[in-house]
Amino acid sequence: MADFIHYCNSISPLSKEVMNEILSKLKSRTFVKGDLINKQGQVCRDLFFIEKGLVKHFYHSKNRVFILRFFPENNLFTILDSYINQTPAEFITIALEDTTLTYLEYNEVEELCRNHHSFETFMRKYISFAAFNILKRNKEMLEDDATERYNGFVKENSHLLQRISLGDIASYLGISQVSLSRIRAKK
């Protein structure tokens, strides 16, 4: 559980008081490979920290699957579309490996934000970095073709390559698996 706190502190230092309050509120859950963490249509009530494991964040459309992002251990995540407005999630989150999550519930996060300036600051910075990462992906999608995106993914995620199937990588890149296979063969 201390990892959650540690992660937060590395983004923006929290007061002792908040740290204790977080510790008292943190819950934990484990999932086995393939388990659903958040269904489509279910409001996401939590801010998750991945202690161990790997999750994917995806949705179905046009008979295809699109993966927005993978989150491995030592990452904070939430289902942005649902969390911000507390509306039903369009995205599905499942465990790609046996996974342990610690989390704060939405109401607790909001309360922490309300009552503790240092936590509010942390949240602002956390979301700023998240936005920046999403923007980077946006840029890649705009300017890079599939081959460049694949090479970029390999470079940025070498530590995850053994843990993610090529089918999932294709879904992340927004291309068919056949196309990815072709790209890999060309090398």
Add this chain to the structure above:
Amino acid sequence: MADFIHYCNSISPLSKEVMNEILSKLKSRTFVKGDLINKQGQVCRDLFFIEKGLVKHFYHSKNRVFILRFFPENNLFTILDSYINQTPAEFITIALEDTTLTYLEYNEVEELCRNHHSFETFMRKYISFAAFNILKRNKEMLEDDATERYNGFVKENSHLLQRISLGDIASYLGISQVSLSRIRAKK
């Protein structure tokens, strides 16, 4: 100048105190069509509000131009990549029309965040919405082909269509102008 305050309040209510402080710190600048608002390589020091006009936010790569976003009047914007880390901007911002901006400088924003919880909350919510919008674009780029993206753009931005050239729309969609022309002809 009151529009800036009004916009902020519509996202998250500010205390009277902060509002006055913002008013005392707001600066204003006008640009004529074609003026550079922020150069590539220049650190973005400001949080801008568009009183009047239209700006585009773009960059060059591979002998092409890619537009990340258009911001018309009554919008808050900053150059996210540069603002967050106070590093040189990769993106360029120019005025597509005669434009009036009011703005707060980075240090003032940070100071407001530090000193006023309600402003920090506003910034968190503002950035959350920004992140959500960037994510929506991400999704479009992943799943939609150029024709769908064009139709989506037309639907979402009907009020801007007369103010943006087709070349710029193509750059926003991440396709060549020839391709956009073809798409429009197909109808």
Add this chain to the structure above:
DNA sequence: GTGATTTTTTAACATATGTAAAAAAATACA
């Protein structure tokens, strides 16, 4: 280890999009 299942690759063909160059249309301006 062996057979079943899942994942990955290959092949063949269709469509979408890029590039280059030129034509046409719209706009700016003297």
Add this chain to the structure above:
DNA sequence: TGTATTTTTTTACATATGTTAAAAAATCAC
């Protein structure tokens, strides 16, 4: 109004990617 400039469209061709189906390879379960 007429000319120059800019924007948009069209044409022709090349490449990238999608789809379907089948083959090959890897992994899983017993």
